[in-house]
Amino acid sequence: MSQPEAFGRYRVIRRLGSGSFATVWLAQDDLLNYPVAIKVLAENWAHQMDIQHRFLEEARILRQTDSTWLVAVHDVDVLPDGRPYMVMTYADQGSVADLVQRGQLPLDEALRLLTEIGQGITVLHNHGTIHRDIKPSNVLLQSSPVGQRVLVADLGFAKSIDEASGFTAAAGTPGYMSPEQSIPGGDLDVRSDVYSLGAVAYELITGRPPSRPPVRTAPGRIRPGLPPALDELILSALSVDRESRPADAKTFTDRVRAIRMAPDLPRAEQWWRRYRMPWHRVGALVASCALVLAGTTAAAGHPGAELTTVHSRTHGLRLGVPSAWTEEIHTDLEALVAGDGGRVAAGLLVATDADAWRSTDRSAYGVYAAVLQEPLSPERLADAAPCSGAPNERGFGDARWRGTVWEWPECGVGAFTSASVRAPDTDTSVYLEIRQPDYRPGLVNEIIGALRSG
Structure with a gap:
C-alpha cells in the first residue's frame, strides 16, 4: 500500500516493514x-x-499481558475500509535478527538476550498462551534508560493453551517451529515454544539456525569453547521427542541464567576478533583506498548495523557501510546505469562478495557509489535495477543531501535500493546502490546520511 498521511491522530513517518498479513509503519503521536x-x-x-x-x-x-518483555499495544482502531490497526511500542533498535546478521555475538550478550526472550515467553505461558512463531525477527530491541531491552512481538499465530488440541492448521516458521507444529491437528503444548527457544539459542550462539530435526550438531562443534551445559541444554530443547525437552519456558530460561552466571563462563571477546576482516582481500587497495576502522559508529536505530567508514581517494568518496558487509572492496565497477549517456564514472563497491554483486541470485550485500557528472533521470535509475515489480519511491533530505530513493523490498534473497542524491547549492551528485538481507529503509537513510563526497 502507498504511504498514508496518518492513522487517526498518529502522523505516519515511514514504513518499517511488511509481511504476509500486515504492514507496520513508524508514526508520531503529536x-x-x-x-x-x-x-x-x-x-x-x-x-x-x-x-x-x-x-x-x-x-x-x-494488552492483557502488559509485560516489560512483550511489545505493548496502546490502542486499536479500524480504518474506513474496515481494516483494523493496532498502535504499539516502537522498537527503535531493530530486531535480534539484525544482530545475528552482523556476526557472532559475544557469549555473554547472546545469553543475556536469550534470558530476556525466555522471560517474555514465560509471561505468555503464565497467561495461558503459546506463541508458536518465536524467531529472531520476531524479537525486537528498544532503547531504555538502562540499555537495550528485549520485546517479544508478532503474536499472529499465538493460541490459548486450552485450545492446544484443536489446532487445525500448521503454523510457524520452518527452521524454528517444533516438529509437531508441522502436523495439522497435532496436540501442542508449551514445549513447542521451548523447541523454538532452542532454535533461537542455537542461532544466537553460532550465528546460524539449526539444521532440520533431528539436530545432531552441538553448538560447541561450530563455536568451540562453549560450556558443556549449554550444548546439552540447547540440544535437549531441540529434541524431536518433546518429553526430552525442558518442561516450559521458565525451566529453559532458569538454566540459561545459571549458565550465564557461572564464574567460568568465557567473557568478552577482543575487539579485533569481533570485528576482524579478511585483510588479504583489501591489501592491494591500500594505494587507492583507506579503510578506517576508527570511524566505526553505531547506526541509530540499528545496533546490528554498525557503520565502518571506507574512504576512496580515487573516487573522492567516503562511505559508511555496515561492518558485516566490508569483506571486499572493488574500485572500478561500472554502475547499472553506466549506459545512460556515459554520464556515470566507475564507482566504489564495498560488499560481502564483489564477484557476486551482479549475479542472478543476488546473494551479495553491500554499498556501491559513483559520482555523477550530471543528474540522471528518475526513469533511468528505476528502470536499471535488476528487480521485478515497481519500486517504492520516496524523497530523501538531510543537512547534506537531497534526492530520490527507489526501494525494492524483495529482490532475490534480499532488498535492493537505488538512489540519486545531490548536495544543495553544488553540482555534486552521487548514485548509490544498496543491497541488504531484508528491507530496512532506516538503514538506507543512515548509509546515505554517512556519505561524503570530495
Missing part, C-alpha cells in the same frame, strides 16, 4: 510527542473475518 509503531492488516485480507479475528486476538493478548 499529542504526546512520542513515536509509535502501527500495525495495519493487509488490504488483501480486509474481508477475511478469521484473519481479522486473529489480528485482533493478537492485540488482546498483548
Whole structure:
C-alpha cells in the first residue's frame, strides 16, 4: 500500500516493514510527542473475518499481558475500509535478527538476550498462551534508560493453551517451529515454544539456525569453547521427542541464567576478533583506498548495523557501510546505469562478495557509489535495477543531501535500493546502490546520511 498521511491522530513517518498479513509503519503521536509503531492488516485480507479475528486476538493478548518483555499495544482502531490497526511500542533498535546478521555475538550478550526472550515467553505461558512463531525477527530491541531491552512481538499465530488440541492448521516458521507444529491437528503444548527457544539459542550462539530435526550438531562443534551445559541444554530443547525437552519456558530460561552466571563462563571477546576482516582481500587497495576502522559508529536505530567508514581517494568518496558487509572492496565497477549517456564514472563497491554483486541470485550485500557528472533521470535509475515489480519511491533530505530513493523490498534473497542524491547549492551528485538481507529503509537513510563526497 502507498504511504498514508496518518492513522487517526498518529502522523505516519515511514514504513518499517511488511509481511504476509500486515504492514507496520513508524508514526508520531503529536499529542504526546512520542513515536509509535502501527500495525495495519493487509488490504488483501480486509474481508477475511478469521484473519481479522486473529489480528485482533493478537492485540488482546498483548494488552492483557502488559509485560516489560512483550511489545505493548496502546490502542486499536479500524480504518474506513474496515481494516483494523493496532498502535504499539516502537522498537527503535531493530530486531535480534539484525544482530545475528552482523556476526557472532559475544557469549555473554547472546545469553543475556536469550534470558530476556525466555522471560517474555514465560509471561505468555503464565497467561495461558503459546506463541508458536518465536524467531529472531520476531524479537525486537528498544532503547531504555538502562540499555537495550528485549520485546517479544508478532503474536499472529499465538493460541490459548486450552485450545492446544484443536489446532487445525500448521503454523510457524520452518527452521524454528517444533516438529509437531508441522502436523495439522497435532496436540501442542508449551514445549513447542521451548523447541523454538532452542532454535533461537542455537542461532544466537553460532550465528546460524539449526539444521532440520533431528539436530545432531552441538553448538560447541561450530563455536568451540562453549560450556558443556549449554550444548546439552540447547540440544535437549531441540529434541524431536518433546518429553526430552525442558518442561516450559521458565525451566529453559532458569538454566540459561545459571549458565550465564557461572564464574567460568568465557567473557568478552577482543575487539579485533569481533570485528576482524579478511585483510588479504583489501591489501592491494591500500594505494587507492583507506579503510578506517576508527570511524566505526553505531547506526541509530540499528545496533546490528554498525557503520565502518571506507574512504576512496580515487573516487573522492567516503562511505559508511555496515561492518558485516566490508569483506571486499572493488574500485572500478561500472554502475547499472553506466549506459545512460556515459554520464556515470566507475564507482566504489564495498560488499560481502564483489564477484557476486551482479549475479542472478543476488546473494551479495553491500554499498556501491559513483559520482555523477550530471543528474540522471528518475526513469533511468528505476528502470536499471535488476528487480521485478515497481519500486517504492520516496524523497530523501538531510543537512547534506537531497534526492530520490527507489526501494525494492524483495529482490532475490534480499532488498535492493537505488538512489540519486545531490548536495544543495553544488553540482555534486552521487548514485548509490544498496543491497541488504531484508528491507530496512532506516538503514538506507543512515548509509546515505554517512556519505561524503570530495
